Amino acid sequence: MIPLLILSPLILLAALGAVWKARPVHAALLLALALALNAVLYLVIGADFIGLVQFMVYVGAVAVLIVFSLLITRPGDEAEEISRRPRSLLPGLVCTVPVLAVLICSISRVTTPSAGEAPAFSVEQLGKALFTTHAPAVVTVGVLLTAVMIGAALFARDPGKKPQTPSDP
């Protein structure tokens, strides 16, 4: 419980920075920090494998991808972002505060039949379940990831240039 009480405010602070920072690169790096702290949270509450996957996929791939896209697209100056912030602040709060209120109200009302902590699972258990019960889902995700890889390469390719094959002189 105590590690949770320490980690939760840190995650929230990092996420707040990612949402509020005007300079896009800072926001992306704070997102990476929030995702890494999230991975630590998973490790602390006993979902070791999920924590490691979160670290590899989110921090290692997604956050780095976002930082690289920011470097490629050279986002606009932050003075413009700060100047229009007061205009977008009120509509943003009007939309998000009711959502938060509904969520917090429902959390405080719900009583779940808690049976203590679930035992930690081994990677072997998870792998067996993945390749027996959930085998169709694993295959589907494999097809999805292949399609995504091809699609992203097609989208990101510069149509003006022909791709060079290694056999070209």
Add this chain to the structure above:
Amino acid sequence: MTPLSLLLTLSSLLFTLGLFAVLTRRNAILILVGIELMLNAANINFIAFWRYGPPDPELTGPMFVLFSIAIAAAEAAVGLAIILMVFRHTRSTDLNKLDSLHG
């Protein structure tokens, strides 16, 4: 406060922060940052209910999170590729400037 309600509160706050980013940011990449935060909030819920909810020998919670992480990675890759394509055409990732379909 039980650990379950603490984690649920954390995830609802994270979700709200992500929603706020999606609604107020103008840069398409930073909107993607908000979407990632919202997806993470959902993952925290799955793990919290698996750990502190009713016993679940089938490992449904961690399984859902694994697939959700895979799909979130796919979404980020395609989203950023589309943003790069838009940037190549308009030299901007500001969503307010993308109004060529505006009547």
